[in-house]
Amino acid sequence: MTRRQRDLWHKILSVLVTILLAAFGLFPLYWILLTSFKTPGTEFRPPVTYWPVVFSLEAYKTILGPDFQVQRAILNSLIVSSCTTVGTLCLASLAAYTIARLKFRYKWSSLLFIQIASMLPPIIVIAPTFLIIRWMGLLGKLPGLIIPNIVYNIPMSTWLVASYFAGLPFELEDAAKVDGSPPLKIFWQIMLPLTAPGLFSAGVIAFLGSWGEFMLAFTITMGLPQVQTVPVAILSYSVAFMQQWTWISAGIVLSLIPVIALVVIFQKWVVRGLTLGSAKY
Amino acid sequence: MPRILAQDITKQFRSVVALDHVSMEFEHGKLTVLVGPSGCGKTTLLRTVAGLEDPTSGDIYIGERRVNDVPPWHRNTAMVFQNYALYPHMSVFDNMAYPLKARGTPRKEIRERVEGTARSLGIAELLRRKPRELSGGQMQRVAVGRAIVRKPDVFLMDEPLSNLDAKLRVEMRAELKRLQKNLGVTTIYVTHDQAEAMTMADKLIVMRNGHILQAGTPEELYLRPNSVFVAGFIGSPSMNFSGCRYDPDRGLLVAPAFSYRIPEQLKAVASHSAGAPLVLGVRPEDVGVSTEPQPDAIGATVYMSEPLGRENLLTLEIGDSTFKVLAPPEILVTLDQRVWLTLNERRVHLFDDATEKSLTNTNGLP
Numbered sequence: 001m002t003r004r005q006r007d008l009w010h011k012i013l014s015v016l017v018t019i020l021l022a023a024f025g026l027f028p029l030y031w032i033l034l035t036s037f038k039t040p041g042t043e044f045r046p047p048v049t050y051w052p053v054v055f056s057l058e059a060y061k062t063i064l065g066p067d068f069q070v071q072r073a074i075l076n077s078l079i080v081s082s083c084t085t086v087g088t089l090c091l092a093s094l095a096a097y098t099i100a101r102l103k104f105r106y107k108w109s110s111l112l113f114i115q116i117a118s119m120l121p122p123i124i125v126i127a128p129t130f131l132i133i134r135w136m137g138l139l140g141k142l143p144g145l146i147i148p149n150i151v152y153n154i155p156m157s158t159w160l161v162a163s164y165f166a167g168l169p170f171e172l173e174d175a176a177k178v179d180g181s182p183p184l185k186i187f188w189q190i191m192l193p194l195t196a197p198g199l200f201s202a203g204v205i206a207f208l209g210s211w212g213e214f215m216l217a218f219t220i221t222m223g224l225p226q227v228q229t230v231p232v233a234i235l236s237y238s239v240a241f242m243q244q245w246t247w248i249s250a251g252i253v254l255s256l257i258p259v260i261a262l263v264v265i266f267q268k269w270v271v272r273g274l275t276l277g278s279a280k281y
Numbered sequence: 282m283p284r285i286l287a288q289d290i291t292k293q294f295r296s297v298v299a300l301d302h303v304s305m306e307f308e309h310g311k312l313t314v315l316v317g318p319s320g321c322g323k324t325t326l327l328r329t330v331a332g333l334e335d336p337t338s339g340d341i342y343i344g345e346r347r348v349n350d351v352p353p354w355h356r357n358t359a360m361v362f363q364n365y366a367l368y369p370h371m372s373v374f375d376n377m378a379y380p381l382k383a384r385g386t387p388r389k390e391i392r393e394r395v396e397g398t399a400r401s402l403g404i405a406e407l408l409r410r411k412p413r414e415l416s417g418g419q420m421q422r423v424a425v426g427r428a429i430v431r432k433p434d435v436f437l438m439d440e441p442l443s444n445l446d447a448k449l450r451v452e453m454r455a456e457l458k459r460l461q462k463n464l465g466v467t468t469i470y471v472t473h474d475q476a477e478a479m480t481m482a483d484k485l486i487v488m489r490n491g492h493i494l495q496a497g498t499p500e501e502l503y504l505r506p507n508s509v510f511v512a513g514f515i516g517s518p519s520m521n522f523s524g525c526r527y528d529p530d531r532g533l534l535v536a537p538a539f540s541y542r543i544p545e546q547l548k549a550v551a552s553h554s555a556g557a558p559l560v561l562g563v564r565p566e567d568v569g570v571s572t573e574p575q576p577d578a579i580g581a582t583v584y585m586s587e588p589l590g591r592e593n594l595l596t597l598e599i600g601d602s603t604f605k606v607l608a609p610p611e612i613l614v615t616l617d618q619r620v621w622l623t624l625n626e627r628r629v630h631l632f633d634d635a636t637e638k639s640l641t642n643t644n645g646l647p
Contacts, residue, residue: 171366177353178360180383
């Protein structure tokens with residue numbers, strides 16, 4: 001086999017593997033999309049088809065209708081996830097800056113300490129969280145979801161952003177100090193923009209994490225439809241009406257749209273920041 | 282433009298003493314160069330003036346104002362860093378405008394001053410670029426521009442040229458010096474490059490191990506170094522040294538490989554240290570080379586001859602020690618040839634071997 005042939009085989013093989021992996025991941029999504037366009041009752045009808053046979057918006061009409069109002073759940077999720085993301089980034093970036101850039105004793109051990117908190121399985125912290133939220137009087141309210149979500153997301157975000165801060169040269173801060181900026185201004189004007197890629201990653205993790213978070217949402221929302229987030233709302237379709245898969249699928253599809261849109265929009269913005277921002281030092 | 286006064290500054294990092302009771306006045310409008318090997322404390326002194334380090338003890342004055350408790354953002358100093366420290370996410374314009382914005386300068390004035398400064402530095406066409414789109418020399422200019430745009434009381438330059446290639450470095454050296462003279466701003470310039478230090482300095486300060494060894498004009502330090510270290514550090518190729526003792530009976534400085542008839546004007550100082558270990562120092566250009574035997578000359582063997590065009594750099598062996606000598610190109614030598622050296626009596630230095638202090642630097646040399 002010549003070198004060229006070997007390279008060709010190499011290419012074909014890697015493309016095949018990629019396609020296979022992508023299919024493995026995307027097929028369930030495709031199946032959900034397909035199911036969401038079927039009419040209730042037809043989703044189990046044989047023979048199994050892998051392309052749309054019926055095309056109906058009935059499931060969407062139902063879950064957007066007055067009985068279910070999935071849009072309310074999506075709005076709740078958007079509020080919870082956005083507030084969680086903003087809150088997490090504010091706190092985590094300040095903590096990360098402190099740990100990565102300021103001089104004090106035990107700074108790296110404090111980062112480790114933050115990490116330990118995140119190692120507890122959610123099932124262990126859910127009961128105390130419930131009690132605390134009840135004590136705060138936030139059961140059945142959106143802030144009752146936002147605050148614990150922020151707490152859950154801080155360790156990972158702090159770690160991520162701290163590693164970005166640690167990679168920036170100290171001269172930048174020195175230069176900004178001499179140029180006349182006090183530390184907080186330096187943080188906003190110099191350091192934060194330069195960690196944009198790290199903030200983006202942390203933000204996406206926090207957003208997606210809180211968007212898909214179920215156990216906390218299920219516990220705190222107390223079955224009140226007006227504060228339910230998407231995962232809890234979708235579950236309610238299956239409990240109340242014995243797994244209506246077309247409705248569930250339609251709900252999943254609708255709940256995916258804002259997430260995909262956000263990632264696409266912000267990724268564009270961050271990639272720009274990445275290529276323009278990170279000069280070689 | 283005020284002078285800067287460092288008074289009895291000590292800076293300690295844990296167990297390391299970076300500055301050890303250093304006092305120095307940086308004169309108004311002058312370019313003072315701090316030079317020394319890495320770790321000598323020169324950068325620490327600079328950063329202390331900027332306020333980026335707090336002295337462990339001692340006082341810093343800018344003008345008549347004691348600035349120990351003034352944070353760097355309220356001292357009107359401007360600094361140029363070795364790696365330029367340009368803000369990577371900002372355009373050249375925004376980089377240069379940053380110190381003005383930080384001080385709340387009106388937008389219109391910012392625009393005028395940045396554009397004016399950029400024109401004077403020849404970077405007007407780069408204002409919209411980002412730092413990563415610039416060459417090293419261009420980044421250097423932007424860094425200088427950012428420093429001068431706001432008319433600071435003090436310029437602090439921390440090895441600003443050492444990231445540039447050799448040719449550009451020599452060009453920028455002249456340009457920076459000229460700029461400093463035009464602006465007349467008190468400047469402290471840190472470098473480890475003695476050639477850069479010599480060419481740029483109004484006043485040169487040699488530091489080692491957190492101490493100032495000698496301060497003066499470049500000529501003073503070159504002609505009258507006060508210690509073995511300063512003598513060896515300033516000048517390239519560096520001064521030749523040889524351990525020796527003074528024998529007053531015969532009037533000779535006796536080194537292991539040669540004896541040298543001591544010049545009259547050195548007798549007095551040498552006789553104080555008769556018998557004690559001394560160090561004889563002579564610069565490569567102060568040695569005469571002859572291919573014929575001369576009375577009282579020191580015999581040597583040619584180890585290497587490097588033509589530099591204007592002169593030849595000879596590496597000579599005298600016994601076990603080597604001597605570097607700059608000889609006129611007319612003197613043609615071959616390897617391993619025997620030559621005879623005469624030292625320029627008025628330029629011979631004697632140091633105490635124990636203290637490394639000069640015995641001759643007050644000795645009426647030119």
